[in-house]
Amino acid sequence: MAEADASDGLFGEEIAGGRRAGTGGSLSDATHASAPLAVRMRPRSLDELVGQPQLRAPGSPLRQLVDGDRSLSLLLWGPPGTGKTTIASIVSRQTGRRFVEISAVQAGVKEVRAAIDSARATLVATGEETVLFVDEVHRFSKAQQDALLPGVENRWVTLVAATTENPSFSVISPLLSRSLLLRLESLDDDGIRAVLANAVSDPRGLADAYRLDDEARDHLVRLAGGDARRSLTYLEAAAGAASLAGDTDGDGRVVIDLSTAEAAADQAAVRYDRDGDQHYDVISAFIKSIRGSDADAALHYLARMLEAGEDPRFIARRLIISASEDIGLADPTALQTAVAAAQAVQLIGLPEGRITLAQAVVALAVAPKSNAVYLAVDEALRDVRAGKIGAVPPHLRDAHYAGAKKIGHGEGYRYSHDAPYGIATQQYAPDAVADARYYRPTELGAEAQIKQRWERIRSIIRGR
Numbered sequence: 001m002a003e004a005d006a007s008d009g010l011f012g013e014e015i016a017g018g019r020r021a022g023t024g025g026s027l028s029d030a031t032h033a034s035a036p037l038a039v040r041m042r043p044r045s046l047d048e049l050v051g052q053p054q055l056r057a058p059g060s061p062l063r064q065l066v067d068g069d070r071s072l073s074l075l076l077w078g079p080p081g082t083g084k085t086t087i088a089s090i091v092s093r094q095t096g097r098r099f100v101e102i103s104a105v106q107a108g109v110k111e112v113r114a115a116i117d118s119a120r121a122t123l124v125a126t127g128e129e130t131v132l133f134v135d136e137v138h139r140f141s142k143a144q145q146d147a148l149l150p151g152v153e154n155r156w157v158t159l160v161a162a163t164t165e166n167p168s169f170s171v172i173s174p175l176l177s178r179s180l181l182l183r184l185e186s187l188d189d190d191g192i193r194a195v196l197a198n199a200v201s202d203p204r205g206l207a208d209a210y211r212l213d214d215e216a217r218d219h220l221v222r223l224a225g226g227d228a229r230r231s232l233t234y235l236e237a238a239a240g241a242a243s244l245a246g247d248t249d250g251d252g253r254v255v256i257d258l259s260t261a262e263a264a265a266d267q268a269a270v271r272y273d274r275d276g277d278q279h280y281d282v283i284s285a286f287i288k289s290i291r292g293s294d295a296d297a298a299l300h301y302l303a304r305m306l307e308a309g310e311d312p313r314f315i316a317r318r319l320i321i322s323a324s325e326d327i328g329l330a331d332p333t334a335l336q337t338a339v340a341a342a343q344a345v346q347l348i349g350l351p352e353g354r355i356t357l358a359q360a361v362v363a364l365a366v367a368p369k370s371n372a373v374y375l376a377v378d379e380a381l382r383d384v385r386a387g388k389i390g391a392v393p394p395h396l397r398d399a400h401y402a403g404a405k406k407i408g409h410g411e412g413y414r415y416s417h418d419a420p421y422g423i424a425t426q427q428y429a430p431d432a433v434a435d436a437r438y439y440r441p442t443e444l445g446a447e448a449q450i451k452q453r454w455e456r457i458r459s460i461i462r463g464r
Helices: 061-067 084-095 109-126 142-153 173-177 189-201 214-224 228-245 258-265 277-291 295-307 312-330 333-348 353-366 372-385 447-461
Strands: 018-020 074-077 098-103 130-135 157-163 180-183 210-212 254-256
Touching: 061 084, 061 180, 074 084, 084 098, 084 130, 084 157, 098 109, 109 130, 109 142, 109 157, 130 142, 142 157, 142 173, 189 210, 189 214, 189 228, 210 214, 210 228, 214 228, 214 258, 228 254, 228 258, 254 258, 277 295, 277 312, 277 353, 295 312, 295 353, 312 333, 312 353, 312 372, 312 447, 333 353
Parallel strands: 074 157, 074 180, 098 130, 130 157, 210 254
Antiparallel strands: 018 098
16 A cells, blocks of 8 residues: 655654654554545555555465564565555554664664664563664665664564665665565556545545545546555545535535546646557557657657556667667667666666656657668578578588587688688578578668678678
């Protein structure tokens, strides 16, 4: 379910650079009527958690930790709004432990050690255990992560660390090996609908004082992009806007319609279904716009996909394909640009990743185009599938093992570096395709020079 931003000061006294939600409590215990909707609606038990069925299943490690009150440290890895803070809160609430939160953005080694010392002192004095929640643990340096080890090793704390980045690369091995890694997935559209429905009807939320129209609900689902916290933030904004408008239905409920939801989110409704036909229509139009060199149209479709919550990694993968399929050697840097954009998006995520994607989209759109490489490999594949294979010429066969030369392997091979221009005249392809011409470079962009060079090279190799 939803994670909330703990920086709003709602959760009680400051402690050791983090926030304490009260002895034996959780973040949920400290909420009040003016708290953000995402905070008020945070699940209080695993059964209330929306999504993550793999974590809630009977006998799962998380279920054993919560229901069996085991002392076990967790690493929660997943996108924003998937329930990492919520799970930490549930562990605290249902196991009766005190809850202390540290933000890796603000805390240093001193604050980490102070939190662990406090937890140890409390354990010795009262026997009460502590859940230490570290948000964005990937932002901790090695020294800061090392400072967590004594508390984890000696079980002075039950560590629950959250990260949006792959722990294999962002968490030190000793901490990783002492913790149970749980992978959280973005909520699907049905999960976000369930989150919104609960918030509308639950007394902690809108308490059935509002009616959320279907179009408005679908709009909020699209904007959420699998992030439960974001969906509740938009819903709360829409409810505030609807209250000001004052439109009610026959039951006296304030109506949240599409126009109200759009205005509240300050974004236009994006007519795009990630699981339906429009998903394929939009991505198709996106790629064809790049192929057609229309940077403006390509940016439009990029914006539609981003606003609809499309996975930016999916978009980046399509750019990599386009760089080879539609541009190829007309601009050899296109593939490098696309791969760099994909790596950057993986590292920084959204919203900043939109800029990197946009740069790659424009670069690919304005680049000269050639599908010569794409056609070449497909033609070669067709010949292989048609049975045009043939034996490898004897002079190209491996001659490094004992007895190879006795059967003629390697005999007559010309070492290219000993030939003029570093190109030897000899047959490389099997007889079946000895005269095949797969790569036919165009005269577009950088491929024009490649074409001239390839024609000269080919004539030397073929002895013409």
